[in-house]
Amino acid sequence: MTEYDYIRDGTAIYERSFAIIRAEADLSRFDAEEADVAIRMIHACGQVEAARHFVFSPGFVEAARTALKNGAPILCDAEMVARGVTQARLPANNEVVCTLRDPRTASLAAEIRNTRSAAAIDLWGERMAGAVVAIGNAPTALFYLLEKLRDGAPKPAAILGMPVGFVGAAESKDALAENSYGVPFAIVRGRLGGSAMTAAALNSLARPGL
């Protein structure tokens, strides 16, 4: 009879995971607050090497934390990002919004000649003002967000730009870093990113620590 030897206590697993990450990852580029966020992002992807691609603009963590404390909504490009947010960590029972499956998205996409992920952003409307925006899946959503900011859309409090993939992901994040229209941001440079890393960053911003 096979016996499986493993830790069965959730808190102990988290503690050991974060200790391994602190021991193995190079977090020297980050201040203490950024490192907290970085550790959760590393935890979500299982790779300490990912940290070298993380960029936090000055004041990003503070801006996102303050916005969340003050009740800002979290606007997500993908259902997986929204679903990855731990409700119990949110400091103000913040609304978590994903408009991708809104029935208007498909026709809007045809109208603006872009993807449904991009079109979904048009449905955020005035909620964008002061929100925490989390793009964890679609480069087109991030590009379209930048076009909207360029054209005078209401400014979010902070942007997490972390789409993943091979076409447009790296480019969209570089574009955000080059000109974020004054909004503090966090990105993962290159192809890495994704809904898990983005949700992990949101969960850390919502409440530091375990």
Added chain:
Amino acid sequence: MTEYDYIRDGTAIYERSFAIIRAEADLSRFDAEEADVAIRMIHACGQVEAARHFVFSPGFVEAARTALKNGAPILCDAEMVARGVTQARLPANNEVVCTLRDPRTASLAAEIRNTRSAAAIDLWGERMAGAVVAIGNAPTALFYLLEKLRDGAPKPAAILGMPVGFVGAAESKDALAENSYGVPFAIVRGRLGGSAMTAAALNSLARPGL
């Protein structure tokens, strides 16, 4: 005025992404069906190098595809995995189940002295027989699944063992590969894995191609 140059057509983005992956990834260890699944998993994580950690047991793809065609439910350890499954790809309007937020999970976890992710599996019950099981988050869920199979639980048609992380992830997947109790399986060896990769594999198994 900044102009953003990017592909705005979803299908074109997918096609180009998959072409890049085919050009860059070493898929020589896989047969054509396995390669299809592998490409989607690579797409989800943005890393062609991840392919070297993928293991498909003989007959896995066929077993999972057949089960889904015949209406098997998909049993997931995490909400993010369940949410990542594209309903429109499912061949038989298959049920996608995640019991993690079931109100009974917390007390069950205390009873079995394990995590909520493990306890949630106890609520799958007879649905495990012939199901496609997808563990994309918690190593404890995969270990506990193995304990249940060892103890005579109903056998799934196929198991996707892809938890991510630093504590127990590699070990739980090694344990599945060493003895899967006769169930065909796919794993991502080591620390890599996660809900996005797992959902991507499910989406490919549900319907090949774009």
